[in-house]
Amino acid sequence: MEPKLPYDKTSPKSILSYAQNLQDKSLVDVLGPEIVQTYKGKGKLGQLLEELYFQYKPNSNSEPDFKEARVELKTSPIKKISKGFVSKERLVFNIINYLEEHKEQFRTSSFWKKNHLLLLMFYLYEQETIDLKYVFKIIRLWQFPATDLKIIKDDWEAIIKKIRDGKAHEISEGDTLYLGACTKGADHNSLRPQPFSDERAMQRAFSLKSKYLNYIIEKSLLKEELVIDYEEYDKILGENIVSEPSSYLRVNFGDAEPVVKTIYDYKRGETFEELINRKFAPYFGLSEVEIFDKLAIADTHSKSKFFLLSREIIKAILGVTKNKIEEFEKADIEMKTIRLEAKGSLKESMSFAQIKFKEIIHEEWENSYWYSTLTKRFFFVVFQKDHDCYILKRVLFWTMPPGDLKIAKDFWLDTKAKIESDDYNHFIKISDNRICHVRPKGANSKDVMETPTGRLEKKKCYWLNSSYIRQVVS
DNA sequence: GCATGATCATGC
DNA sequence: GCATGATCATGC
Numbered sequence: 185m186e187p188k189l190p191y192d193k194t195s196p197k198s199i200l201s202y203a204q205n206l207q208d209k210s211l212v213d214v215l216g217p218e219i220v221q222t223y224k225g226k227g228k229l230g231q232l233l234e235e236l237y238f239q240y241k242p243n244s245n246s247e248p249d250f251k252e253a254r255v256e257l258k259t260s261p262i263k264k265i266s267k268g269f270v271s272k273e274r275l276v277f278n279i280i281n282y283l284e285e286h287k288e289q290f291r292t293s294s295f296w297k298k299n300h301l302l303l304l305m306f307y308l309y310e311q312e313t314i315d316l317k318y319v320f321k322i323i324r325l326w327q328f329p330a331t332d333l334k335i336i337k338d339d340w341e342a343i344i345k346k347i348r349d350g351k352a353h354e355i356s357e358g359d360t361l362y363l364g365a366c367t368k369g370a371d372h373n374s375l376r377p378q379p380f381s382d383e384r385a386m387q388r389a390f391s392l393k394s395k396y397l398n399y400i401i402e403k404s405l406l407k408e409e410l411v412i413d414y415e416e417y418d419k420i421l422g423e424n425i426v427s428e429p430s431s432y433l434r435v436n437f438g439d440a441e442p443v444v445k446t447i448y449d450y451k452r453g454e455t456f457e458e459l460i461n462r463k464f465a466p467y468f469g470l471s472e473v474e475i476f477d478k479l480a481i482a483d484t485h486s487k488s489k490f491f492l493l494s495r496e497i498i499k500a501i502l503g504v505t506k507n508k509i510e511e512f513e514k515a516d517i518e519m520k521t522i523r524l525e526a527k528g529s530l531k532e533s534m535s536f537a538q539i540k541f542k543e544i545i546h547e548e549w550e551n552s553y554w555y556s557t558l559t560k561r562f563f564f565v566v567f568q569k570d571h572d573c574y575i576l577k578r579v580l581f582w583t584m585p586p587g588d589l590k591i592a593k594d595f596w597l598d599t600k601a602k603i604e605s606d607d608y609n610h611f612i613k614i615s616d617n618r619i620c621h622v623r624p625k626g627a628n629s630k631d632v633m634e635t636p637t638g639r640l641e642k643k644k645c646y647w648l649n650s651s652y653i654r655q656v657v658s
Numbered sequence: 659g660c661a662t663g664a665t666c667a668t669g670c
Numbered sequence: 671g672c673a674t675g676a677t678c679a680t681g682c
Contacts, residue, residue, distance in 0.1 A: 267670095484667075484668080485666090485667070486666075486667040486668055486675085486676080486677095487665085487666055487667065487668090487675070487676045487677045487678080488666090488667070488668070488674075488675040488676045488677085489667085489676090489677095490675095490676085491674090491675055491676070492667095492668080492675090507669085507670095520675085520676095521675085521676085523676095523677090531660095531677085532676075532677065532678095534675090534676090535674085535675065535676065535677095536674090536675090537673075537674075537675095538673070538674090613661075613662080614660090614661060614662080615660090615661065615662095621661095621662095623661095623662065623663075624662085624663055624664065624665095625664095625665095625673090625674090625676095626664080626665080627664095627665070627666080627672080627673095628664065628665060628666095629663075629664060629665085631664095631665095631672095642663090643673095645674095650660095
């Protein structure tokens with residue numbers, strides 16, 4: 185006889201309402217302080233929740249945690265910043281089995297079977313606290329809105345295509361928009377075989393990007409309910425699914441005023457990136473003045489006018505009004521404009537954020553600003569000089585290849601070491617030809633920042649060399 | 659002509 | 671108020 189559970193394990197709503205008893209509380213608050221003695225140091229929060237609170241043993245990998253209700257339990261840390269709460273890290277799903285996953289379609293994939301309905305429990309991370317004392321701030325069921333599911337399915341297919349092409353070792357988180365393939369394993373020696381190449385690939389897991397989680401967190405705190413358009417689900421998942429026995433569970437959300445986001449007018453088989461490309465096309469060949477005119481907005485004298493203009497084009501083609509473009513935010517896409525000379529060369533290198541002297545010395549490469557920036561998906565808008573104006577030539581999405589990332593890592597290690605030894609005069613220069621370089625970036629030459637040793641130094645920032653960008657866009 | 663240092667409009 | 675996304679200016 186199984187013990188009687190305090191919830192109905194076949195019902196997502198019952199599981200949710202039991203979980204919600206933890207709202208603004210920790211496991212210790214609910215189960216009593218004596219659990220600290222017994223369970224301190226025994227497993228991570230997710231595992232402790234399963235065993236102590238939901239009272240089940242973690243089950244087989246291929247099924248959701250609550251298999252009868254088909255609900256997968258996920259815990260994830262959030263942190264407080266001045267503007268509210270944001271995700272602390274990406275949400276990691278199941279490990280990608282390179283040898284098996286490629287045999288499936290999205291609908292039958294390990295990712296979708298396990299993760300189509302999530303019970304998300306966000307807790308407030310505090311450095312000095314043990315897992316049992318973390319306080320849960322957001323507890324909710326989550327299904328992906330159809331417009332996001334479309335992108336997630338394309339992401340899954342992009343990852344699978346790399347496996348099928350024998351390039352599992354070249355997968356990067358920047359390859360995809362919402363669903364990433366993040367590295368997973370104690371160290372980089374966790375190499376796994378792949379089916380179509382002898383090269384062993386780093387172990388990876390499906391994951392949701394931190395910026396996507398911010399979107400879930402924001403919607404949840406605003407109590408904004410999303411209504412899932414299940415007709416679109418059917419179109420995305422497969423044409424005959426309506427007549428098939430339901431292979432996934434549909435859950436209606438709460439009673440709040442629904443927000444339905446209509447899905448973009450994709451052409452058959454088109455990805456989000458292809459859609460952006462197609463919608464940009466009518467602007468190709470136009471000068472900056474013509475585009476300002478076409479969009480009926482005033483020209484500016486800002487040094488970032490091509491950036492501002494590009495953003496306005498995206499807003500126009502997607503029919504949105506906010507400067508923060510939802511898909512670009514959630515996918516953490518880095519938009520950059522590139523101005524080519526008439527002959528195709530680049531006059532300027534590409535600048536990034538200031539180097540925070542006091543922070544970089546505490547960073548490791550894989551949690552550094554420079555690593556997280558260079559592993560993003562980039563969106564380049566390319567203009568080219570034509571007599572006295574610039575013409576919009578084309579747009580492209582891009583991710584830095586792994587080999588170049590290694591060069592950038594050496595550059596970053598060098599920069600960090602120089603700052604640690606209080607040397608601000610011998611950073612890697614553009615003429616060193618190492619893909620990136622360091623150069624000043626401040627309001628003027630008197631704009632300074634404190635160093636770890638307590639001195640003041642001119643503000644500097646990271647740059648990608650113009651020669652490197654030229655090679656990327658040509 | 660290019661490398662390097664200096665600076666600017668915008669918007670969060 | 672200041673970081674961002676950039677471009678401008680100068681000197682070798």
